[in-house]
Amino acid sequence: MDRSLVERAQRGDREAFTSLAFDLSDRLFAVAHRILRDFDSAGDALQVTLLRIWRDLPSLRDPDLIEGWAFRILVRACHDHLRRQRRRAPTLRLMVDATSEPDPAIAIADREQLEAAFQRLPTEQRAAVILHYYRGLTLREIAEVLAVPIGTVSSRLHYAKRALRAAIEADARRAARKGHSA
Amino acid sequence: MTRERDFDDILAAWLDEGVDGAPERFVWAAIDGLERTPQRGRWAVSIEEFLMNLKPLAPILGVIVVAALAVAGYQAFWASDVGGPTINQRLVTEEQLPLIVLTDENAPDGFTVDEQTALTGREALNQPLRPGGAAIDTPAFVDALSVTGGDEVGGYQTWTALFETPEAAEAAFDFIVTEHDSPEGWNLAAVKTDPGLGDESAAWTGQQYDFTPNARTIFWREGNLLLAVVGFADWDADTVTALANQMADRVD
Numbered sequence: 001m002d003r004s005l006v007e008r009a010q011r012g013d014r015e016a017f018t019s020l021a022f023d024l025s026d027r028l029f030a031v032a033h034r035i036l037r038d039f040d041s042a043g044d045a046l047q048v049t050l051l052r053i054w055r056d057l058p059s060l061r062d063p064d065l066i067e068g069w070a071f072r073i074l075v076r077a078c079h080d081h082l083r084r085q086r087r088r089a090p091t092l093r094l095m096v097d098a099t100s101e102p103d104p105a106i107a108i109a110d111r112e113q114l115e116a117a118f119q120r121l122p123t124e125q126r127a128a129v130i131l132h133y134y135r136g137l138t139l140r141e142i143a144e145v146l147a148v149p150i151g152t153v154s155s156r157l158h159y160a161k162r163a164l165r166a167a168i169e170a171d172a173r174r175a176a177r178k179g180h181s182a
Numbered sequence: 183m184t185r186e187r188d189f190d191d192i193l194a195a196w197l198d199e200g201v202d203g204a205p206e207r208f209v210w211a212a213i214d215g216l217e218r219t220p221q222r223g224r225w226a227v228s229i230e231e232f233l234m235n236l237k238p239l240a241p242i243l244g245v246i247v248v249a250a251l252a253v254a255g256y257q258a259f260w261a262s263d264v265g266g267p268t269i270n271q272r273l274v275t276e277e278q279l280p281l282i283v284l285t286d287e288n289a290p291d292g293f294t295v296d297e298q299t300a301l302t303g304r305e306a307l308n309q310p311l312r313p314g315g316a317a318i319d320t321p322a323f324v325d326a327l328s329v330t331g332g333d334e335v336g337g338y339q340t341w342t343a344l345f346e347t348p349e350a351a352e353a354a355f356d357f358i359v360t361e362h363d364s365p366e367g368w369n370l371a372a373v374k375t376d377p378g379l380g381d382e383s384a385a386w387t388g389q390q391y392d393f394t395p396n397a398r399t400i401f402w403r404e405g406n407l408l409l410a411v412v413g414f415a416d417w418d419a420d421t422v423t424a425l426a427n428q429m430a431d432r433v434d
Contacts, residue, residue, distance in 0.1 A: 012221055014213075014216055017213075018213050021212060021213060025204035025208070025209045026202065026203050028204065029201065029203070029204030029205075029208070030200065030201060030202050030203075030204075033200055033201045034197055034200050039201065043204075043205065043207075046204060046208050046212070047208055047211050047212040047215070050209065050212035050213075051212050051215050051216070051219050054216055054219055055220070055221055055222055056221075056222065057221060058221050058222065106192055106195055106196055114192075114193075122298065122299045124296070124298050124299055125299055129193070129197070130197060133190070133193050133194045134197040134198070148294070148296075149332075150334065151293070151294050151331070151334060151335075151336075151337065152296045154332050154337050155296055155299075155330045155332040156296060156299060158414060159330060159339075161193070163313075164193065165189055166312070167313065168192075169313075170313045
């Protein structure tokens with residue numbers, strides 16, 4: 001990330017911020033889409049995030065840390081979005097707007113179980129899973145991005161993984177029981 | 183361990199499916215909004231962060247005030263009533279649950295509490311049981327609370343579930359013990375030494391199938407309340423015991 005671009009945007013340069021926004025938006029949108037499991041919701045979260053970045057950019061002390069700071073704002077925007085959504089109508093969405101090809105190594109049943117279990121996770125656990133398994137961040141890096149201690153990141157990852165894995169195992173056990181009784 | 187690796191691969195592959203590029207219209211919509219969004223200085227952000235940090239403490243402060251009023255009321259009207267009826271089976275109330283599990287205030291040094299991922303109600307009730315099997319399902323259930331935390335060594339879960347009567351809690355305790363000792367449970371080995379907590383207690387340790395290489399669970403019942411501490415990953419035996427003892431003290 002171009003440090004001078006960030007510094008110019010910090011001083012209120014809209015042209016610089018526009019370049020910065022386009023630089024960041026692909027990575028932010030990809031994470032928002034995976035947390036929220038919905039294209040338009042991810043778009044909303046991205047817009048909110050970009051506006052909050054612009055608004056609070058003068059408070060960023062080290063311009064080199066812009067990306068991690070932007071992810072923290074994004075996770076908060078996703079959290080707010082999910083909270084509002086749950087208040088209105090709790091629903092289970094299926095992410096049908098993926099553009100990349102589904103991985104054939106993942107069974108259809110596993111994918112459905114993962115999707116359902118993932119949507120039951122709190123935003124903070126979803127974010128930890130995505131930053132670790134999708135963005136490839138270490139536990140310490142996630143701790144810095146989310147501004148929480150490393151033990152909290154371990155705990156969030158542990159329980160998220162446990163819930164996701166349990167969903168697949170529970171389904172396999174149900175199928176096995178059906179097989180026995182048939 | 184192999185299946186653990188497999189699951190990590192499945193998760194990573196599943197997360198790879200999805201959109202990678204942001205449609206420009208979303209970015210332009212934000213750029214259009216800059217006109218109406220003034221930038222703000224460091225001091226404004228600092229004040230907002232301070233207020234946000236206070237916000238999660240509000241319910242805890244509320245509970246403390248209610249509990250303090252209840253204690254004061256009890257002392258004023260009941261405690262002085264020498265010779266009055268004695269309570270053989272003390273009942274814990276719903277308001278006390280947040281004071282029993284881990285909180286920022288009662289956590290040991292170096293410990294962080296993840297209050298944002300706390301679970302309540304029926305979602306929390308069956309948290310200690312292996313998903314997919316039978317669940318505790320009784321109309322006498324009142325509320326449950328599950329709070330996780332961790333330090334630089336391992337992760338820990340503190341859990342409590344409230345029932346209307348000690349008899350209902352006793353039935354739920356028996357259910358948990360049976361489930362843990364059966365193939366439907368987490369595949370942990372029962373610890374022969376009774377932890378000696380509350381009215382009845384039990385502990386298990388070992389590998390949760392191939393999920394968590396090492397876990398330790400302590401369950402106990404105190405009147406109409408069930409409690410548990412679970413240590414996972416690189417849990418420390420002294421920490422698990424200390425957390426359980428502290429929870430037991432808070433119930434007392």
